[in-house]
Amino acid sequence: MRSNTFPSIHALNVTALSGRTFSMSEYTGKVLLIVNTASKCGHTYQLGLLEELYQEYKDRGLVVIGFPSDQFAQEPLNGEQIQEHCQVNYGVTFPMMAKSKVRGDEANAVFKFFSSKSLNGKFSKQPRWNFYKFLVGRNGEALDHFWTYRKPNNAALRKAIERALMATNPK
Numbered sequence: 001m002r003s004n005t006f007p008s009i010h011a012l013n014v015t016a017l018s019g020r021t022f023s024m025s026e027y028t029g030k031v032l033l034i035v036n037t038a039s040k041c042g043h044t045y046q047l048g049l050l051e052e053l054y055q056e057y058k059d060r061g062l063v064v065i066g067f068p069s070d071q072f073a074q075e076p077l078n079g080e081q082i083q084e085h086c087q088v089n090y091g092v093t094f095p096m097m098a099k100s101k102v103r104g105d106e107a108n109a110v111f112k113f114f115s116s117k118s119l120n121g122k123f124s125k126q127p128r129w130n131f132y133k134f135l136v137g138r139n140g141e142a143l144d145h146f147w148t149y150r151k152p153n154n155a156a157l158r159k160a161i162e163r164a165l166m167a168t169n170p171k
Helices: 046-060 079-090 109-114 155-166
Strands: 013-015 021-023 031-037 062-068 133-136 142-146
Touching (some): 013 109, 031 046, 031 155, 046 079
Parallel strands (some): 031 062
């Protein structure tokens, strides 16, 4: 359970690929798997595995959210091009956010949340490469992080998702 002294990720605003800005509070009660993505990475095939994971668990409350980033010089596409690439090549239906930075001072608010233990109360991690994964509980608390090579069909990742899904919904 998240301590009340730390803010929830639900307090943050994000921008979707469509340009719509909204509050992460729209995901209250959902388990989130947040992933920085890139279309020209050797791990881009993980988009298909993430979609499979999303389809398997979405009815139980999992939402996979992709955050495209060119921070590692492997996302040359923009906006609609990213959306089309993800849908046509990998069948992606999970939410994709606007292209943004995921490391450093210019990182978007979601990744600043993960990079500061003083903000999330759990760990201080920045993506070290594309397809770094962050697991967030139903109340918006940071639960865990998974390095690029931990594929979406990995047993440890799936077990962590299962535990988070079994947690009680927020009141």
